[in-house]
Each structure stands twice: as structure tokens, then as C-alpha cells.
Amino acid sequence: GAGVSQSPSNKVTEKGKDVELRCDPISGHTALYWYRQSLGQGLEFLIYFQGNSAPDKSGLPSDRFSAERTGGSVSTLTIQRTQQEDSAVYLCASSLVGQGGTVVGYEQYFGPGTRLTVT
């Protein structure tokens, strides 16, 4: 079946512009994560959606970053007034949720990422 898809695959934008990155999770996965991966670095957690619960936004680096998840499926990560330090690969992942509402122990399926370059 189809995996997690992300679009665009590459995005070049000028400093100060806003960008929107899209994630289509695997059908039936109610948990969705956004991560940022800077060159040669690990996976920095940004935000986590689970079902109808309020999202965990604790990883968002500034108020220029926001994310929405409509209808429990597609998610959009928005970065306003982009800065050069926002340049990175943005990865989305989705996961099943087990009994008790936890995702622990369930595999995260990652998309291929969006490479954002701010010039």
C-alpha cells in the first residue's frame, strides 16, 4: 500500500517568505509527527498529533512555526518569515495507536522528507 508522502520534495525560498509543507500519512494512522533534520544532525521533534487530542507543540522552535491536521489525516507545517537557519529536511511520520491511546511500541513510518533551502 501507499506509504507516507510529502510535498514538495524540494523547496527553495527567499528569506522572509512563508512556506507550507504537506504530509499525507498512511491511511488509518491516527498519530502524526513532524521532525526537522539539519545537515548531519539527528531528528529534532517538532510537533505530534494524535486523533482529536490537542497537539503536542513542545518541539516547535519559535512562534513562526505552526502545524495543522485537517480531518485527522493530511497535515501542513507552516513556517512564516523564513530564516536561513530554517534550512533543513523536514520529515513527517505516522503511526498506529494502540489500546490505551499510546503509540509507544508501534513503528513510525517516515515520508521521504521535504528539503527546504532558505536563501
Add this chain to the structure above:
Amino acid sequence: GENVEQHPSTLSVQEGDSAVIKCTYSDSASNYFPWYKQELGKGPQLIIDIRSNVGEKKDQRIAVTLNKTAKHFSLHITETQPEDSAVYFCAASSHRDDKIIFGKGTRLHILP
């Protein structure tokens, strides 16, 4: 919150030799420890995982060990092959907050 340290950051081994990557974690409540492999231009993919009630798990050439007392866990790859060249991430999570915290990754080079 949880903090996961991973080392080495880069590892080169001769084809056929073994590779070991080590991680430590800080939160004693963590009970699930997955390992992901990331090939160039792709998203990470789960290769093996271990839960806190198990000390070791094997899957063909890959094995993971967990020492809960010391808060250490390791990935062992035996008889390495060229296709093992990739970046490997360890991670830890608990039911407390449902987040998976990743290490910074190890770039593994398999030398011919």
C-alpha cells in the same frame, strides 16, 4: 525530559567485520527502544526494536541489547555488507508522553 546520547558519530568497518553502535538514555520510565536506518535521500526506516522486558533481540545479522540498570542499549551488525552503509538512529520512548526521542545518529561506512 528524555535525553538520548549516541556514539560514535561516524564508524568505518571493513566488509565482513562487525559494527557496534551504543546509546544511553536518561529517563528510567522509557520502555521502548527502536533503531532506524536512513539511506541517502530517504526517510528513516525501522530495522529492529526492543522493549524493556527483554535483554536481547536478534534478527539475522542484527542484534540489539538492553541494560536497563545502566540505561544502555546497543546495536550489533555482524558480517557487514556494502548495503549496510547508512545513518543509524537509536531512540527511546515511554508511555508517559508518547514521544520518541532520537539520538544524533551514526554514519556507518562499510569499506570494501
